[in-house]
Amino acid sequence: MAVYEDWSTERAAQVIAEHKHLDGATMPILHAMQETFGFVPDPVVPMIAETLNLSRAEVYGVLTFYHDFRREPPGRTVVKLCAAEACQSMGSTALTAYAEEKLGVSMGETSADGRVTLEPIYCLGLCACAPSALVDGQLVGRLDRATVDEIAECVAAGKHFGEV
Amino acid sequence: MKSPRIFVPNDATAIACGADRVAKRLEAGLLARGITADITRNGSRGMFWLEPLVEIETERGRIGYGPVTPADVDELLHAGFLTGADHPKCIGVVDELPWLKKQTRLTFARIGIIDPLSLTEYEAHGGYRGLKRAIDLGPAATVEEVVDSGLRGRGGAGFPTGIKWRTVAAAPADQKYIVCNADEGDSGTFADRLIMEADPYCLIEGMTIAGLAVGATKGFVYCRSEYPLAFVVMEKAIEKARMAGLLGDNILGSGVSFDMEMRMGAGAYVCGEETSLLESLEGKRGLVRAKPPLPAHVGLFGKPTVINNLVSLATVPIILDKGGKFYRDFGMGRSRGTMPIQLAGNIKHGGLFETAFGISLGELVNEIGGGTASGRPVKAVQAGGPLGAYLPVHQFDTPFDYEAFAAKDALIGHGGIVVFDDTVDMAHMAKFAMEFCAHESCGKCTPCRIGSTRGVETIDKIVAGEKREQNLALLEDLCHTMKLGSLCALGGFTPYPVVSALTHFPEDFGATPKLPVAAE
Numbered sequence: 001m002a003v004y005e006d007w008s009t010e011r012a013a014q015v016i017a018e019h020k021h022l023d024g025a026t027m028p029i030l031h032a033m034q035e036t037f038g039f040v041p042d043p044v045v046p047m048i049a050e051t052l053n054l055s056r057a058e059v060y061g062v063l064t065f066y067h068d069f070r071r072e073p074p075g076r077t078v079v080k081l082c083a084a085e086a087c088q089s090m091g092s093t094a095l096t097a098y099a100e101e102k103l104g105v106s107m108g109e110t111s112a113d114g115r116v117t118l119e120p121i122y123c124l125g126l127c128a129c130a131p132s133a134l135v136d137g138q139l140v141g142r143l144d145r146a147t148v149d150e151i152a153e154c155v156a157a158g159k160h161f162g163e164v
Numbered sequence: 165m166k167s168p169r170i171f172v173p174n175d176a177t178a179i180a181c182g183a184d185r186v187a188k189r190l191e192a193g194l195l196a197r198g199i200t201a202d203i204t205r206n207g208s209r210g211m212f213w214l215e216p217l218v219e220i221e222t223e224r225g226r227i228g229y230g231p232v233t234p235a236d237v238d239e240l241l242h243a244g245f246l247t248g249a250d251h252p253k254c255i256g257v258v259d260e261l262p263w264l265k266k267q268t269r270l271t272f273a274r275i276g277i278i279d280p281l282s283l284t285e286y287e288a289h290g291g292y293r294g295l296k297r298a299i300d301l302g303p304a305a306t307v308e309e310v311v312d313s314g315l316r317g318r319g320g321a322g323f324p325t326g327i328k329w330r331t332v333a334a335a336p337a338d339q340k341y342i343v344c345n346a347d348e349g350d351s352g353t354f355a356d357r358l359i360m361e362a363d364p365y366c367l368i369e370g371m372t373i374a375g376l377a378v379g380a381t382k383g384f385v386y387c388r389s390e391y392p393l394a395f396v397v398m399e400k401a402i403e404k405a406r407m408a409g410l411l412g413d414n415i416l417g418s419g420v421s422f423d424m425e426m427r428m429g430a431g432a433y434v435c436g437e438e439t440s441l442l443e444s445l446e447g448k449r450g451l452v453r454a455k456p457p458l459p460a461h462v463g464l465f466g467k468p469t470v471i472n473n474l475v476s477l478a479t480v481p482i483i484l485d486k487g488g489k490f491y492r493d494f495g496m497g498r499s500r501g502t503m504p505i506q507l508a509g510n511i512k513h514g515g516l517f518e519t520a521f522g523i524s525l526g527e528l529v530n531e532i533g534g535g536t537a538s539g540r541p542v543k544a545v546q547a548g549g550p551l552g553a554y555l556p557v558h559q560f561d562t563p564f565d566y567e568a569f570a571a572k573d574a575l576i577g578h579g580g581i582v583v584f585d586d587t588v589d590m591a592h593m594a595k596f597a598m599e600f601c602a603h604e605s606c607g608k609c610t611p612c613r614i615g616s617t618r619g620v621e622t623i624d625k626i627v628a629g630e631k632r633e634q635n636l637a638l639l640e641d642l643c644h645t646m647k648l649g650s651l652c653a654l655g656g657f658t659p660y661p662v663v664s665a666l667t668h669f670p671e672d673f674g675a676t677p678k679l680p681v682a683a684e
Contacts, residue, residue: 023384023425023445023446024427024445024447024465025447026447026448027428027430027444027447028427030430031389031428052447058448061449062447062448062449065449065450065606066429066431066432067430067432068430069430084351084550085352085509085546085550085582085593085596086351086508086580086582087351088593088596089509089510089582090509090510121390121431122349122351122390122431122604123349123350123351123390124176124180124390125176125177125348125353125354125356125357125390125391126176126177126180126354127351127353127354127506127508127509127514127580128212128213128506128507128508128511128514128515129180129213129215129514130508130509130510137392139179139180140180141180141181141215142180
């Protein structure tokens with residue numbers, strides 16, 4: 001489980017200051033925001049716009065174009081299951097249905113109790129040991145039901161994946 | 165006695181299969197036995213079904229054991245694997261394995277052999293010889309060497325790399341850029357990732373040579389966010405190269421300046437398209453640009469830019485080291501050199517197989533790949549990622565070559581081959597291709613943005629048997645429009661998987677199976 005900082009305008013301004021010198025700084029700043037707060041809070045948009053001399057619409061446009069950027073906090077554990085062809089050829093579709101059932105959350109959603117977010121990811125480049133997943137930032141290959149059970153146990157126990 | 169050297173891979177696949185836990189167990193086991201050993205975290209050899217593949221250096225060569233689980237470690241230590249002792253998991257001398265011996269590893273010569281971040285080992289295995297020769301040759305002759313090699317863009321489009329370089333070299337500008345496309349989004353591909361994780365200096369050297377050749381002083385690697393490990397390894401390697409004077413001003417005393425930075429994508433498949441990637445690097449939405457102007461004239465921040473696929477750039481060092489002619493002598497027809505073919509999906513022996521162009525698809529799947537992992541018959545393979553065609557078994561005699569694939573309405577793309585067994589529903593895969601296009605479309609052009617959604621609906625109707633004939637005609641027409649009317653390959657190539665699935669597997673779309681046709 002990733003631990004994020006609480007929102008603060010000062011901290012956000014600091015993150016912007018650390019990256020604003022880069023060529024094409026918008027993306028590096030958005031990534032850094034998400035790393036810091038777990039998502040990109042709305043007040044960040046005008047701050048980036050002002051610093052980089054862009055319109056709010058331009059920054060908002062970038063933020064909403066890319067699948068990675070979140071505008072809401074994620075669940076405490078983020079489970080990304082690969083949904084691309086190589087994983088499908090090894091039964092990822094059925095495994096996804098099983099994970100949805102075990103974790104009690106649908107693909108693309110965060111559970112009501114905020115414990116877990118389940119998302120598709122399109123290819124981790126682990127296509128020769130499919131199906132694969134990214135759980136709490138950890139790569140998992142040769143994913144099977146037993147590993148999904150293990151992930152569900154971690155989520156239920158509030159533990160980092162791999163600790164159980 | 166010299167302390168034994170043990171290799172435990174640390175590329176993403178090995179780690180995803182438990183290599184870190186194996187390394188930890190090994191350290192603890194050695195400590196408990198009071199044995200001093202040097203554990204090197206090497207890159208992967210590319211034989212992913214054997215990962216984690218632990219190797220021991222012996223007089224006979226490097227002996228491999230795999231796939232090793234943490235639970236195997238104590239047993240292996242007990243069996244005496246530090247001296248290369250026999251064990252059910254022992255696969256013998258790794259370099260002697262037919263799977264490796266059959267390959268021609270040029271671009272991937274070092275992967276799995278060296279410690280990825282050791283500059284000493286990189287140079288001991290031929291590293292930086294290419295750059296030194298490029299410095300001796302000078303910019304113009306360096307470009308011509310790449311033209312002579314016949315190297316074509318390994319991202320999929322297959323455009324001659326040297327010609328791109330010539331254009332940028334000839335463009336006058338106060339600033340030029342080298343951009344490496346490491347947005348390897350195709351399912352079934354991992355060649356870029358493997359270079360970054362297992363041989364990062366090879367890419368750095370290739371980009372430095374490109375900078376020298378065209379007069380660019382700055383480079384960017386646009387790496388996808390799905391490759392967090394590759395990103396970190398590259399950042400470390402860039403820093404080490406900078407410290408060693410291999411990036412920055414006056415590299416190796418040549419007067420040439422070149423530096424580079426890593427940039428991370430954010431989950432948009434379309435950013436693998438070169439102009440969309442440039443927009444993203446500039447900090448914008450990844451909208452595809454209309455061409456012309458070409459990036460070689462008006463590229464990153466409006467400046468002349470070489471944008472090449474990662475494998476193309478990583479192949480440059482060996483071309484400069486051994487000469488364009490050496491590289492050109494491999495391959496067939498207009499496809500010169502070698503291609504890292506990535507065997508993936510439902511396959512017994514999946515991994516990276518680098519070989520000269522010309523090998524047949526059937527040999528790759530059945531002989532080298534060993535057929536399916538499930539043990540069921542192969543039904544189809546998808547070559548070239550989500551935009552590549554599905555090829556049925558009766559086309560397995562097709563040689564791996566840009567033009568031979570194009571003649572079958574297929575593409576080799578970035579060299580990925582995803583195998584499916586007979587349980588796959590090809591109508592579902594065709595629909596997935598349209599869904600993926602709808603999900604990833606940048607939205608700039610109508611055929612891609614709207615066509616993909618209409619495609620999903622139309623395939624649903626066909627499968628449900630609703631006005632079958634009319635909807636089939638509609639789908640065909642839609643594919644035609646997408647192919648010719650889209651701004652980039654996302655909308656333009658999505659018809660390949662759809663039409664090939666429909667042509668070769670009509671029964672999956674609810675058609676009455678045709679009577680078997682007599683063999684030609």
